[in-house]
Amino acid sequence: MNDKTYTLVDVSGAAPAPIVPWAPVLVTREDIELEVERLLDEAAPADGRRAAAVVHPSCTDGTLGFGPGVEVTITVLKPGERTRPVLRNANQIEFCIGGAGTVLVGDQTMALGKWDVLSLPSMQPYCHHNTGTQPWVRLVYSNAPLLRKLGVHWIEYAGADWQKKTIAATAGLNLEINRANAPDLRIAAAGARLRGYEFLTDIQVVENRPLVWPWQETSQLLAMAPCDDKRNIMLLYNPATERRNGTTHSFFATLFSHPKGQPGRPVGRGHKHSSIAINYHFAGHGKSVVDGQVVPWKAGDLLLSGPSWSEHAHYYDETGAMILTVQDHPLHIGMESLIWQERMDGPILNLGSEAGQKGYIGPRHAG
Numbered sequence: 001m002n003d004k005t006y007t008l009v010d011v012s013g014a015a016p017a018p019i020v021p022w023a024p025v026l027v028t029r030e031d032i033e034l035e036v037e038r039l040l041d042e043a044a045p046a047d048g049r050r051a052a053a054v055v056h057p058s059c060t061d062g063t064l065g066f067g068p069g070v071e072v073t074i075t076v077l078k079p080g081e082r083t084r085p086v087l088r089n090a091n092q093i094e095f096c097i098g099g100a101g102t103v104l105v106g107d108q109t110m111a112l113g114k115w116d117v118l119s120l121p122s123m124q125p126y127c128h129h130n131t132g133t134q135p136w137v138r139l140v141y142s143n144a145p146l147l148r149k150l151g152v153h154w155i156e157y158a159g160a161d162w163q164k165k166t167i168a169a170t171a172g173l174n175l176e177i178n179r180a181n182a183p184d185l186r187i188a189a190a191g192a193r194l195r196g197y198e199f200l201t202d203i204q205v206v207e208n209r210p211l212v213w214p215w216q217e218t219s220q221l222l223a224m225a226p227c228d229d230k231r232n233i234m235l236l237y238n239p240a241t242e243r244r245n246g247t248t249h250s251f252f253a254t255l256f257s258h259p260k261g262q263p264g265r266p267v268g269r270g271h272k273h274s275s276i277a278i279n280y281h282f283a284g285h286g287k288s289v290v291d292g293q294v295v296p297w298k299a300g301d302l303l304l305s306g307p308s309w310s311e312h313a314h315y316y317d318e319t320g321a322m323i324l325t326v327q328d329h330p331l332h333i334g335m336e337s338l339i340w341q342e343r344m345d346g347p348i349l350n351l352g353s354e355a356g357q358k359g360y361i362g363p364r365h366a367g
């Protein structure tokens with residue numbers, strides 16, 4: 001009998017292989033605007049969702065990634081249009097780059113205008129409604145490509161009662177069987193334990209609400225003038241992500257501001273991390289240096305600015321710049337795979353599992 005469907009690959013003695021980062025890719029403002037126009041010119045699809053995924057040339061497996069595990073879609077709605085409610089097990093960050101509208105998530109309604117950021121948890125039904133007079137344009141970041149790779153991107157249109165999601169009935173089950181009274185036994189002093197199956201199916205819940213960071217508020221707390229005693233870079237923190245310090249469970253988003261009039265810093269070495277970084281520049285201009293490749297950018301350009309484990313650095317001048325960065329940092333903390341090297345002559349740290357790098361208040365910006 002020789003009907004094996006698998007192969008055996010001899011990996012005996014395989015030498016450690018280096019990481020080969022994806023190339024940086026710049027999507028210009030002009031190309032984004034053209035795609036927005038094209039999407040607006042088409043007839044509305046049946047579910048109302050006008051969107052285009054920005055796919056990296058190295059993404060050849062159909063998972064539609066701009067990074068190996070990150071989808072970025074250009075999403076637009078005409079005034080008055082609304083989308084059919086949907087729910088999926090991907091989480092997403094939305095950044096509004098034009099127009100305004102409302103996002104309905106379950107029984108919550110949130111306004112989202114220019115430069116506001118939204119965190120949308122998984123498995124909470126949502127729809128979008130353009131309540132303004134201009135096209136409503138958003139960049140939507142999600143972990144859908146990673147889920148597609150795993151074969152588990154679950155997505156469905158929501159049912160008629162989608163705004164009243166209730167916990168399914170558990171008739172016939174003994175509700176006394178739950179993690180609170182399940183066995184939890186010490187095996188060894190070092191920490192190994194044996195636990196009942198209840199710990200796997202009745203997991204402690206950390207409520208994750210959809211959240212909005214309005215630009216009107218965040219812009220007050222970012223440096224907007226040289227020496228105004230405000231930070232240049234701030235994390236949009238969702239408390240549900242706890243110590244993983246995310247905006248969603250997969251991603252953090254940061255807002256960065258290099259104020260007009262503030263001199264730039266001299267060109268030097270970059271830093272690197274296993275998390276992937278995607279920058280959207282919404283004001284000013286500058287350049288990024290990614291593994292030696294110089295990439296000039298301007299307001300409205302999207303850039304895969306920090307491919308995983310690339311050495312990268314970003315530069316601005318006295319004309320100023322503002323950037324939204326999205327990075328799959330919380331995902332890596334959860335996997336214990338977040339390796340980080342702040343200085344090329346410094347240590348490679350496993351952040352979250354060993355003492356972190358102290359002394360920095362921004363990328364290679366010592367405090």
Ligand SMILES: [Fe+2]
Pocket residue numbers: 271272273277306312363
């Ligand atoms: Fe970085």
